[in-house]
Amino acid sequence: MTATAMLEEDRLDETFAALANSTRRAILARLAQSDATVNELAAPFAMQLPAISKHIKVLERAGFIVRSRNAQFRPCRLAPDRLAEVATWADQYRSIWDDRFDRLDQQLSRRRRAAQPTAPKGTNDR
Amino acid sequence: MTATAMLEEDRLDETFAALANSTRRAILARLAQSDATVNELAAPFAMQLPAISKHIKVLERAGFIVRSRNAQFRPCRLAPDRLAEVATWADQYRSIWDDRFDRLDQQLSRRRRAAQPTAPKGTNDR
């Protein structure tokens, strides 16, 4: 068993926990534009550098970003796997929300048809 | 401004925080099969009822489930909006992971071709 053994469920915990913070999501959004250093990533935030450094560490541990070295710099790059994992997880439920939205849509259509024939003017429900 | 005004970012915090727990994700998976009461949802877990009740409250506040009343029962039903929101959020990054996976794929192909120097010109793996 490797040192980095991790249950699927535990990794999903870490994945979603990493996303449950707007600063970290903003960092990911920034990295979607291009790779960036810690200072570049920190610039938009009213927050000390160590705080950003910790956020980056969380994202790195969760596997959302990978880092290299260039002199004093530690540039960050987006890694695709965790993002794809989130999309795949949500997609499990696609049939459900498609169904529910369809049903809602049908209800609205029925209501619209019911309202239509006898609706001369201004008889809008709600 | 409504009483339930909430910034998009704050709601995403709540959305992802709700998902960052395997018990809660399991509850969602169970509800994908059918609606269920609190006791039914609690059955698979080695955990006291109050703990489950709290998890349900978290999911409800986050908007993942809606509840009705039926005598003493408070059946839970999956609500589609937050799940769709997660899928939409992840989908923002689809181009990125498509690109990266493609590039990785190309690199592997080049390496494969380099490893087969005897392959005639124009031969393509895959």
Add this chain to the structure above:
DNA sequence: GTTGTAGTTTCCTCCTAGGTTAATTATCCA
């Protein structure tokens, strides 16, 4: 009424997350 079932709330403990400041490491450059 009383009793039983379903679920929630309160209070407690333990632990972690997010932020601060100050100190420390690593690397370049003059």
Add this chain to the structure above:
DNA sequence: TGGATAATTAACCTAGGAGGAAACTACAAC
């Protein structure tokens, strides 16, 4: 060598999450 820049680590604080136990509310059935 010594100083500037980039980033991390350490020490600390506060707030909140996850769980348990016990008490409580709500409804039904007898």
